[in-house]
Amino acid sequence: MSEKKEYKKPQKYVPGINDPVLPPQLAEFQDKSTDEVLEELNRMPFFMTKLDNSDGDGGENVELEALKALAYEGEPHEVAENFKKQGNDLYKVKRYSDARELYKKGIDMKCDVASINESLFANRAACELELKNYRRCINDCKAALGYNPRNVKCYYRIGKAYMLLGKLTEALESVDFGLKIDTKNSSLKTLREHIEKKVNEEQEKAAKLERERKRREDEAIMLENSKIVRNITDISTAHPAELLKDAKMRLEDTMDPESQMIYPAIAMFPLSDEFDFIAEVGELTSVGEIIDVLMDRPAEWFEKPEHEGYNSKSLVAYMETVSGGLVKAGKKMTFHDILRKEAPDVPLFDSSLKLYLVPKKRSEEWITKWDKVEAIKRRTGL
Secondary structure, X not given: OOOOOOOOOOOEXXXXXXXXXXXXXXXXXXXXXXXXHHHXXXXXXXXXXXXXXXXXXXXXXXXXXXXXXXXXXXXXXXXXXXXXXXXXXXXXXXXXXXXXXHHHHHHHOOOOOHHHHHHHHHHHHHHHHHOOOHHHXXXXXXXXXXXXXXXXXXXXXXXXXXXXXXXXXXXXXXXXXXXXXXXXXXHHXXXXXXXXXXXXXXXXXXXXXXXXXXXXXXXXXXXXXXXXHOOOOEEOOOOOOHHHOOOOOEEOOOOOOOOOEEXXXXXXXXXXXXXXXXXXXXXXXXXXHHXXXXXXXXXXXXXXXXXXOOOOOOEEEEEEOOOOOEEEOOOOOXXXXXXXXXXXXXXXXXXXEEEEEEEHHHHHHHHHOOOHHHHHXXXXXX
């Protein structure tokens, strides 16, 4: 004998927080079950998630086409109002994109009721604001204000959109205009406080940048004057070394012209086709002290054949002159003394010191091969 199943009455449809509210076209389904209502909703053009099989001539979905037509039955203002209400329901459950589409359909009806058109534009602006389409939000608010210039919500949304776009002056103007209409509006007042805070932050940032710009300008003037006082010539070459991008000539105390000048330095080893870079060398440093620093290396480095004669005692330093020649730089001389001499005029290159270091025994051999014309060409890149 089979077991008798107990009949259960279908549960009445009650929309959840993310479920669609029944539109007027389906009011007759008020007492139907959830599954039955959702099945019908799926056949409506605004809620459907899939198409039914076609059942009309030519393959069209007859019921779908009928429902589409049903959505537009009535006077333009009635259809527009219906779209607005459906949009409002979707907006409440944060379905902003869907709500925006329904407000658009209402706007497209071009009804002659100003209050409906005002609401449609204002509500679509609210969707655009949530969707971060700030320009569209502003344009829709302006359209709504064309129907009712006292719509305070529109001034709020315009103000917020402008604030989020970084246009704080326009944001304040919109909020202040809204406050003239409703002086006690708490939303507008709160928004104004946020905008004022951002204005203050922007002003502080601009002031800081201006102070920094002025400081750099003063330092540059101080540095240039210090170079003049020291009789320093500085030649800019066509192809500065990459290493000099982050290393700059400066005063030890940037605002004291009498403080020590600091230079980056490039030491060339032309006979072994090598070079070394020192980021900071004080002008009171002697040539011998630089050589000592450069020769502070592991023992195995000196064992290489190409480094024969490379030591603090045997190396001789040379520096280029403005005319392209070479001058021997004594080990006891400081760079301050070398650079300040009028003759021979030893310049900086790209605001850096440049030395050539060769073993004493091979120095004459190297000097005789030096070409002044080629040296000038290297500077100009020709």
